[in-house]
Amino acid sequence: MTTQQIKYFLVLAGELHFWKASEKVYVSQSTLSRQIQSLEQEIGIKLFERDKRNVKLTDAGKFLQEKWTVAINELDHIQKQAKKIDQGTSGFISISYPGSIAFSYLPLFLNVINEDLPDLKLELTEPTDERHEKLLLNYETDIAFNRDVINNIHISSFKINTEPICLVTSEKHWLTEKTIINLKDLKDENFIIAGLHKTTYFSSLLRNLFLKNEFEPKTVIESDFGGMILNLVAQELGISILPYSYKFSNVPGVQFIELNEKIDLFINWRKTDPNKTTQKVIELAKTINSYKKYKSK
Amino acid sequence: MTTQQIKYFLVLAGELHFWKASEKVYVSQSTLSRQIQSLEQEIGIKLFERDKRNVKLTDAGKFLQEKWTVAINELDHIQKQAKKIDQGTSGFISISYPGSIAFSYLPLFLNVINEDLPDLKLELTEPTDERHEKLLLNYETDIAFNRDVINNIHISSFKINTEPICLVTSEKHWLTEKTIINLKDLKDENFIIAGLHKTTYFSSLLRNLFLKNEFEPKTVIESDFGGMILNLVAQELGISILPYSYKFSNVPGVQFIELNEKIDLFINWRKTDPNKTTQKVIELAKTINSYKKYKSK
DNA sequence: GTTTTTAATGCATAAAACGCATTAGTAATG
DNA sequence: CATTACTAATGCGTTTTATGCATTAAAAAC
Numbered sequence: 001m002t003t004q005q006i007k008y009f010l011v012l013a014g015e016l017h018f019w020k021a022s023e024k025v026y027v028s029q030s031t032l033s034r035q036i037q038s039l040e041q042e043i044g045i046k047l048f049e050r051d052k053r054n055v056k057l058t059d060a061g062k063f064l065q066e067k068w069t070v071a072i073n074e075l076d077h078i079q080k081q082a083k084k085i086d087q088g089t090s091g092f093i094s095i096s097y098p099g100s101i102a103f104s105y106l107p108l109f110l111n112v113i114n115e116d117l118p119d120l121k122l123e124l125t126e127p128t129d130e131r132h133e134k135l136l137l138n139y140e141t142d143i144a145f146n147r148d149v150i151n152n153i154h155i156s157s158f159k160i161n162t163e164p165i166c167l168v169t170s171e172k173h174w175l176t177e178k179t180i181i182n183l184k185d186l187k188d189e190n191f192i193i194a195g196l197h198k199t200t201y202f203s204s205l206l207r208n209l210f211l212k213n214e215f216e217p218k219t220v221i222e223s224d225f226g227g228m229i230l231n232l233v234a235q236e237l238g239i240s241i242l243p244y245s246y247k248f249s250n251v252p253g254v255q256f257i258e259l260n261e262k263i264d265l266f267i268n269w270r271k272t273d274p275n276k277t278t279q280k281v282i283e284l285a286k287t288i289n290s291y292k293k294y295k296s297k
Numbered sequence: 298m299t300t301q302q303i304k305y306f307l308v309l310a311g312e313l314h315f316w317k318a319s320e321k322v323y324v325s326q327s328t329l330s331r332q333i334q335s336l337e338q339e340i341g342i343k344l345f346e347r348d349k350r351n352v353k354l355t356d357a358g359k360f361l362q363e364k365w366t367v368a369i370n371e372l373d374h375i376q377k378q379a380k381k382i383d384q385g386t387s388g389f390i391s392i393s394y395p396g397s398i399a400f401s402y403l404p405l406f407l408n409v410i411n412e413d414l415p416d417l418k419l420e421l422t423e424p425t426d427e428r429h430e431k432l433l434l435n436y437e438t439d440i441a442f443n444r445d446v447i448n449n450i451h452i453s454s455f456k457i458n459t460e461p462i463c464l465v466t467s468e469k470h471w472l473t474e475k476t477i478i479n480l481k482d483l484k485d486e487n488f489i490i491a492g493l494h495k496t497t498y499f500s501s502l503l504r505n506l507f508l509k510n511e512f513e514p515k516t517v518i519e520s521d522f523g524g525m526i527l528n529l530v531a532q533e534l535g536i537s538i539l540p541y542s543y544k545f546s547n548v549p550g551v552q553f554i555e556l557n558e559k560i561d562l563f564i565n566w567r568k569t570d571p572n573k574t575t576q577k578v579i580e581l582a583k584t585i586n587s588y589k590k591y592k593s594k
Numbered sequence: 595g596t597t598t599t600t601a602a603t604g605c606a607t608a609a610a611a612c613g614c615a616t617t618a619g620t621a622a623t624g
Numbered sequence: 625c626a627t628t629a630c631t632a633a634t635g636c637g638t639t640t641t642a643t644g645c646a647t648t649a650a651a652a653a654c
Contacts, residue, residue, distance in 0.1 A: 328643055349650040
């Protein structure tokens, strides 16, 4: 039995039409027919009920469709991981990160990696709706930077740094670090923030912040994208609340007012990941532990 | 990539000697050499460091040895399950059971299965040291009768029946149902029972029984095997405590005195088992719910 | 330096994969 | 009911791959 035959089976199971399925796997209809027959003979299990016009999965075929889909995906993951181990520091690893560090910690990190492991390629992903935990467990990323700790026995975490949460306004705004006394004073301000109904860590942090200060913001624009938010704030369409890191994006015309609230940055990885390159990258990441180093520039 | 190549790899990874490994997989040394080379080329990963005298796994090879071992076992399980589904009531299923029902519930059950599903083959196993839970999860059994409930979200349970725990003595013993007042009276008796340090359910039931009656038995023989125990009791080497079911083994010269304690019998199966034959067998098992029916014979 | 051991390779043969052309069976259509 | 359209299975020839015997070549053992 070959993995190719399993893949032929899975595509045919989806299409239930030999010619259409053969087109999808780039072989002739007769080749597909023979390969399916050969597979059925080898494993001694009838996979399809079929005649000249109808193709249906048998009960065993349905069972195998479900199980082999998972198994084949797992084999593919295993092979990709093995490839990374084989290629070592001349290969590549995947890293996901939150947008908030794109201008702060991340450039520092990438510089260090480029210096120490010049042949290593990085695949960077800024996930929008996938939780980092899921990305790690599904092998869609090897290292995940994120703002909240991941409680999962299969995932290891390390806190990289802590930074303040900031009120972000236009420079022309009446608010300054000196004038702000109570967040409640902002209840008439227009806010440009992440949707408070969202399940992301940052949304829940915002919810808690407003709850603690006993007011509900007047949200006029909802967005998750920090860069977009900064531009809108610069155009005086409203004010926002973002991590301090965004200050380094150097969008002109905005000011950052530190609030009495902090946010962490964690690096996470699969606990049992045997890839020495991933381990090396994590060790390097740990040496870059203060965003303030970049601030002094 | 074929499953056969993966199996060649796994055997070679174990042996680290081409000729020895080729003997184990029944091909020539040159065939094995070429198949490993072919696999390495197809997946683009170097599996072994080798020259004419040394064969060592690479880091990637070690990783794949671990992962592919699990994956291949999983594929084998999947295929066996699919075979069972394919064969339906003309195939076979595996059933494990505790020794105590070998003469009571089990013969009833087997009679019913034989009548309703005459073409179905059963593999019966009386596990000695494996927990039924593990046997189910590892696909080593499809249905597990046992005395304790299995708390596992992947396993479904159904209580078949409840029966008394009995004091088992020789017929010539001074004890009768009329003379027994308190188990403490038995503290000078010789006991032939399962080891109280064992982790089995029955051992812990015995421990609780003695604890409740505030005495420690004088154990002269330790055994898990009910049939052996009955014979020794008949020979007046001591007395024992066993489930009522053993009464039906018809060992002459022993009497069963019901105690004020009960024990259950459960049938367990994998919650997501799609095999209709297994489901049918479970439904049939549920219809046989009283050991007393057999008793009236 | 010689011998032994053993993974890799050359080569001939057998088996399997492949696709074109065609068959044969089943639904759709008139 | 006959004809047509559709499509999985099959015949057949070609190409590719697997296999094992014999041998080579390289590395340890002596």
